[in-house]
Amino acid sequence: MKNFWNKIYDWFNSRLDLQDVVGFIGKKYVPVHRHSVWYYFGGVSLFLFIIQVITGILLLFYYKGSSDLAFESIQFIMSKVEFGWLIRSIHSWAANLFILAAFIHMFSVYFSRAYRKPREITWLTGMLMFFLALAFGFSGYLLPWNELAFFATKVGTDIMTAIPFIGTPIMEFMRGGEDVTGATLSRLFGFHVALFPGIFTVLLAVHLILVQRQGMSVPIDMENIPADEKKTMPFFPNFLLRDLLLWLLVLNVLAILAVFFPAHLGEKADMFAPSPEGIKPEWYFLFMFQTLKYIPAQVLFIDGEILGILLFGAAGLLWTLVPFWDRRSAKGQSSRFVTYLGLFAVIFIIVFTIVGWLA
Amino acid sequence: MKTFITMISIFILFQPNLFAQETKDQCYNCHSALGDKVSTGFQNDIHFQKGISCAACHGGNSRSDDMSVSMSKSSGFKGIPKGNQKSESCIVCHSNSDMMSKYGSKLVTNQNELLSRSVHGKSSIKSNENIIQCIDCHSVHGILPKTHRRSSVNPINIPKTCSKCHGSAVFMRLYNPSLPVDQNEKYLTSQHGILNKRGDSKVAECASCHGSHDILSASDVRSKVHPVNLPHTCSKCHSDAKYMKGYKIPTNQFERFAKSVHGKALLEKKDASAPACNSCHGNHGAIPPGIESISKVCGSCHALNAELFSVSPHKKIFDEQKIPECESCHGNHYIETATNKLLGVSSEAVCSKCHTENKNVKGYKVARTMRYLIDSLDSASKYADSLINSAEQRGMEVSDAKFKLRDANQAKLEAKTMVHSFDEEKFKEVVEGKGLAVTNFVIVEGKAAFDNYFFRRYGLVIFILIITFLSIVLYLYIKKLDKKYLKT
Numbered sequence: 001m002k003n004f005w006n007k008i009y010d011w012f013n014s015r016l017d018l019q020d021v022v023g024f025i026g027k028k029y030v031p032v033h034r035h036s037v038w039y040y041f042g043g044v045s046l047f048l049f050i051i052q053v054i055t056g057i058l059l060l061f062y063y064k065g066s067s068d069l070a071f072e073s074i075q076f077i078m079s080k081v082e083f084g085w086l087i088r089s090i091h092s093w094a095a096n097l098f099i100l101a102a103f104i105h106m107f108s109v110y111f112s113r114a115y116r117k118p119r120e121i122t123w124l125t126g127m128l129m130f131f132l133a134l135a136f137g138f139s140g141y142l143l144p145w146n147e148l149a150f151f152a153t154k155v156g157t158d159i160m161t162a163i164p165f166i167g168t169p170i171m172e173f174m175r176g177g178e179d180v181t182g183a184t185l186s187r188l189f190g191f192h193v194a195l196f197p198g199i200f201t202v203l204l205a206v207h208l209i210l211v212q213r214q215g216m217s218v219p220i221d222m223e224n225i226p227a228d229e230k231k232t233m234p235f236f237p238n239f240l241l242r243d244l245l246l247w248l249l250v251l252n253v254l255a256i257l258a259v260f261f262p263a264h265l266g267e268k269a270d271m272f273a274p275s276p277e278g279i280k281p282e283w284y285f286l287f288m289f290q291t292l293k294y295i296p297a298q299v300l301f302i303d304g305e306i307l308g309i310l311l312f313g314a315a316g317l318l319w320t321l322v323p324f325w326d327r328r329s330a331k332g333q334s335s336r337f338v339t340y341l342g343l344f345a346v347i348f349i350i351v352f353t354i355v356g357w358l359a
Numbered sequence: 360m361k362t363f364i365t366m367i368s369i370f371i372l373f374q375p376n377l378f379a380q381e382t383k384d385q386c387y388n389c390h391s392a393l394g395d396k397v398s399t400g401f402q403n404d405i406h407f408q409k410g411i412s413c414a415a416c417h418g419g420n421s422r423s424d425d426m427s428v429s430m431s432k433s434s435g436f437k438g439i440p441k442g443n444q445k446s447e448s449c450i451v452c453h454s455n456s457d458m459m460s461k462y463g464s465k466l467v468t469n470q471n472e473l474l475s476r477s478v479h480g481k482s483s484i485k486s487n488e489n490i491i492q493c494i495d496c497h498s499v500h501g502i503l504p505k506t507h508r509r510s511s512v513n514p515i516n517i518p519k520t521c522s523k524c525h526g527s528a529v530f531m532r533l534y535n536p537s538l539p540v541d542q543n544e545k546y547l548t549s550q551h552g553i554l555n556k557r558g559d560s561k562v563a564e565c566a567s568c569h570g571s572h573d574i575l576s577a578s579d580v581r582s583k584v585h586p587v588n589l590p591h592t593c594s595k596c597h598s599d600a601k602y603m604k605g606y607k608i609p610t611n612q613f614e615r616f617a618k619s620v621h622g623k624a625l626l627e628k629k630d631a632s633a634p635a636c637n638s639c640h641g642n643h644g645a646i647p648p649g650i651e652s653i654s655k656v657c658g659s660c661h662a663l664n665a666e667l668f669s670v671s672p673h674k675k676i677f678d679e680q681k682i683p684e685c686e687s688c689h690g691n692h693y694i695e696t697a698t699n700k701l702l703g704v705s706s707e708a709v710c711s712k713c714h715t716e717n718k719n720v721k722g723y724k725v726a727r728t729m730r731y732l733i734d735s736l737d738s739a740s741k742y743a744d745s746l747i748n749s750a751e752q753r754g755m756e757v758s759d760a761k762f763k764l765r766d767a768n769q770a771k772l773e774a775k776t777m778v779h780s781f782d783e784e785k786f787k788e789v790v791e792g793k794g795l796a797v798t799n800f801v802i803v804e805g806k807a808a809f810d811n812y813f814f815r816r817y818g819l820v821i822f823i824l825i826i827t828f829l830s831i832v833l834y835l836y837i838k839k840l841d842k843k844y845l846k847t
Contacts, residue, residue, distance in 0.1 A: 078756035085756060086815075238844060241837050248830045252823055259819040262754040 004023040019230040024212075028235035031218045038108035039216055044250055045105050048098035049204070051254070052136075055091035056193065063143070065189035067182030070145035071268040089258035095137060096252065099284050102133050103349075110322065110342050113329040114217035120323040122214065127320045132200050137282055138234060139192040142185055150269035151279045153188075154180045159292070163313075181271070220334045265342040280356065287349045288312055290356035319345070385424040386413035400501040409462045416440065416448040442488035446471065449493045473572035478579075484533050485584050489757035496520055512571070514560040518552070521565045545714055559603070563645075580631075584642075587625060587636040590616060613634075615693035622794075634660065654684035660684075667779040687712075697775060699737060703730030725783045732790040733774055739798040740767045746805030753812050760804035763797055770794030 014019055030039065062081055064073040077084035106126065109115060115123035142153045157180065161170040178182030222230075233239055281289050291312075295304040318325075328335040371634045378628050387407070390398035401407050406415070414421035414429075419436035423429040430436045440448050449471075452458045458470045470493075474480045477490045496512055503510035511520045522543035524530050534636035542565075546552040554562040568584055575582035583592045594613035596602055602754060603610050616622040616636075639656045658665025668674060670686060677684050688701065688709040700710050703726050704716075710726035713719055741763055752755050770793035777789045 013560070075756065075758055080761060233841070234844060238837065238840050241833060241840070245830055245833045245837065248826050248833065250828045252830075255819055255822050257825075259815050264754070265758075 021170060025236045026234075028212070028215065029232035030216050030235050030239040031220070032231035032233050033222050035108075035112055035222075036220055038104075038112065039100050039239075040243060040246050041105035041108060042211070044246060045098060045101040046135055046204075046208075047243075047247045047249065047250060048094050048101055049200075051094045052091065053197070055087050055094065056197075058087045060093060060193060063142070065186055067185050067269075070143060070185060070264070074144045074265055085262055086258055089262040090254055092263035093257045093261075094252055095140060097134050097250070097284070099137060102130050103284070106130055107342065107346060109217075111318075111339065112217065112219040113326070113334065113338070114219075115323040116217075116220075116326070116329040117323070119210070119214055119217055122207060122210040123323050124320065125203045125210070128199060129203050130298075131316075132196055132203070134284060135195055137284060138232060139188040141282060142180075142188050142235070143192065145185060145263060145268050145269050146266040147273070148266055148277060148279070150180060150271070150276040152281055153184065154275070155279055156281055157184075159305070159309065162303065162309045164306060167309075179271075217298065222334055223332060283353060283357065286356035287352035290352045290359065293359075315345075326334065339342070384414075384421045385429055386417070386421045387417065389424060389426075397500050403498055404502050405504055406502060411452075411462070415452070422453050442485070443492070445492040445494055446474075446489070453493075456543065470572045477570075477572060477574045478576050479574060484692055490534060492525070492630050512566075514562075514566075515555060515558060516785060517564040517566050518546055518555065542643040545641070549641070549645045550641060550647075563596060567596070584637075586631045586633070586635040586638075587629055589637060590622070590626065593636045612692045619690075619692060619694045620696045621694060624686040630759075650683045652680055653686055657685040657689075662781045663776050667776065671781045699730065702733060702778060703727060705730075722781070725781065728783055729778065729786050731769075732787060736767070736771060736774065736790050736794040736798065739795055739802070740764070741769065743767065743798045743801040743805060746802060746809070750805055750808035753809075755808040755812055757804065757808050760801045760808070764801050765803075767794050767797040767801065770797060 004186040009018070021180060024298050030036070059077065062073055062084065064070060064076045074088065077088055079085075081087075109126065138153075138156060142149045152346065157171050157174050160174065161167045163170065174184070174187065175181070176187040280286060288308075292305055295308045297304045299307050322338070323330075326335055329338065377685045387398055387401065388653035390413070391402070398413075401413070411428045413419075414436075417440070418434070419431070420429045420434040421685055423434075428434060437444070452462075453466070454468050459466055459468055471743060473487050474493075475489075475521070480489055483490045498511045505511075505512050507513060508515060510516065526540050526543050530634075531538055543574070546564075547556060551562045551564070555564055567730055570583050575585075577584045580587065582588065590613055597608075598613045600610045615647060617626055621634045624630040625635055630728075637645065638660075640646065654665050654668060665685075674684075676682075689695075689697070698709050704711050704714065704723055708726065708730070710722065714722040714726055716723060747757050747761050747764060751761070774786060774794060777786045780786070
């Protein structure tokens with residue numbers, strides 16, 4: 001049997017020069033320390049993204065991206081297609097868990113200063129993927145064309161108009177017109193299944209190649225440990241199998257959520273119906289939505305909503321560019337300001353998400 | 360000279376108002392002396408009786424008998440008021456409670472306010488004046504108190520007064536061409552109109568229902584004759600036992616109507632399409648529908664029921680025995696929702712009034728079967744509904760079946776209509792062919808949804824067991840690998 005696998009390997013190796021890659025992986029080690037657990041969230045995010053791609057493709061076999069047929073096609077998937085309900089529920093839950101895992105992964109990288117030189121590009125590609133994940137969530141939310149999705153998209157795209165000068169053109173670009181219509185659905189469907197996955201795949205490839213080439217970052221305070229006290233484990237197979245174990249556990253959680261809390265469809269969107277009370281965005285937008293509610297209508301001479309959008313925009317930019325302004329981490333020193341800023345962001349997001357959820 | 364004196368004497372002698380009352384009102388004195396018809400009429404006017412001079416409306420100086428003074432512009436003489444000036448002359452006093460009490464009047468002073476908000480207070484085609492002025496109804500120079508039998512606004516005369524405009528197609532075409540102009544003709548055929556013509560001022564006339572100064576269009580929800588308000592308007596008289604004493608008709612119609620299916624829809628749900636009093640009794644020609652016409656009245660809304668009844672075996676018998684058709688089973692003012700209990704042979708079923716085990720046996724059997732069928736459909740649809748709802752609550756996609764269940768409800772309604780054919784076969788066709796066929800399909804779908812629900816649960820358990828087993832194996836393998844790595 002071993003001989004059989006060797007023959008196969010040799011066949012590929014003689015054509016693809018695999019010995020370099022195998023040699024590289026064989027010599028790759030992952031640092032082991034008290035914060036190692038956070039390394040796994042990148043893998044979990046990747047796993048959930050793969051699930052999204054697979055279930056998304058399966059849904060695409062039956063989904064019809066037009067306002068006349070979208071709702072009915074999902075209804076068909078849920079009731080007539082074998083395991084259609086399961087595929088849709090998993091796609092819906094995996095989307096939420098993916099963003100949650102991406103949040104955790106981002107904050108773990110931030111607090112361990114893993115973005116510092118030479119991993120600035122890895123951080124930037126990660127941040128862009130994070131923003132794309134949010135865009136995936138926003139664009140996918142409208143696709144069932146139900147009442148809740150319709151009005152949430154209306155509210156979400158309306159907020160865009162608060163951005164000075166470019167807000168209204170952006171809103172119209174997203175909606176494919178002045179109002180949320182079938183054109184918006186077709187547009188967001190295109191973004192969700194073609195544009196975003198294309199960009200995401202390129203970013204993911206760059207991100208993974210960089211992670212493999214540069215290896216796992218070690219937190220600053222662990223760097224000064226004497227070489228003989230530093231612990232490592234082989235990337236292959238020890239770390240990879242641990243990743244696989246976690247993936248299995250996540251798969252279990254996903255199956256339980258999908259079966260016990262299946263995705264509902266609700267009522268078909270009616271453009272002429274009044275918006276239902278208490279429209280809220282998905283949980284990952286809730287902290288921003290709730291904050292905008294608390295900002296007064298007018299702050300000095302600026303419109304409150306515009307101020308909120310500008311502040312979130314500035315905060316997002318500042319966060320994305322952290323490798324470039326956090327000079328201390330580049331020198332191997334930990335900055336308290338960066339830590340407090342990160343803690344503030346975590347607490348702010350959690351508190352406002354909970355407040356928004358309860359409101 | 361003698362001849363001249365004789366002529367003057369004859370002229371003076373033949374003056375119509377020679378013996379008329381001399382007043383301080385020089386306008387009246389001169390105009391009546393000249394034999395002016397207007398001033399003759401004014402003699403009986405309530406305003407004249409109260410000592411109000413012509414100048415109160417026409418302006419001028421009523422104390423001077425010199426025309427150049429009394430009718431001069433400097434003394435405020437207006438002449439004949441034009442357009443809205445006509446009403447404005449009245450408003451001066453009639454909007455002023457002090458002025459009214461000065462003349463001993465207890466009349467309200469908001470008539471003009473009400474009139475301006477009413478349908479008559481809108482601009483006329485001349486646009487510079489309102490559609491009607493006070494004098495159009497109350498007359499002029501001979502205005503009498505409302506209680507006076509000759510007053511144009513006395514209850515006995517009101518229909519005639521209103522029909523001056525409302526009976527004229529030419530006039531009404533200017534403002535509301537779709538409004539009929541035969542209200543007065545119809546009114547004269549109504550019980551109200553008949554009694555009114557006999558001089559009964561207690562019976563309803565136009566103002567009793569429509570109001571007087573505050574008349575609004577019947578389609579205006581504030582109007583006293585809007586369907587939602589009409590039962591209250593009628594009940595003002597018809598529920599007042601003291602007022603209705605002498606007419607020998609019941610006074611509990613409103614009380615009963617309010618509890619009925621029609622009353623609840625109209626008065627509680629404010630459904631203006633539900634029948635009000637006038638829907639069955641007529642409005643201007645209001646009269647109780649007779650035995651022969653009752654099914655026509657109900658059939659104007661319940662057309663299918665009436666049609667089925669008219670070809671049913673009951674029709675002939677009801678006609679022969681002069682039994683009122685719809686009313687015999689459903690009542691009149693207090694019509695309850697037609698539930699299954701009306702059908703069948705139990706004590707509360709209306710069929711059992713005529714059909715018993717020993718009397719009219721064929722109908723007894725049909726009623727019993729029909730009740731059994733409709734009850735079966737009811738319980739089957741309730742079961743299907745609960746099955747689908749609980750499957751939905753468990754997260755199952757059952758919208759197709761749920762939608763289908765509407766057909767069962769439709770069949771129930773159809774069956775309730777089909778009862779009026781009193782034909783067992785036709786009834787069975789609806790209940791079994793439509794209703795039960797749908798409910799059975801929905802029940803099968805509901806059960807399949809439940810099976811699927813349990814399949815998901817069992818599938819999940821098996822999946823979790825497999826994944827957990829794989830995880831344990833993997834965990835043990837990792838531990839083994841770790842040990843091997845540490846040794847090296």
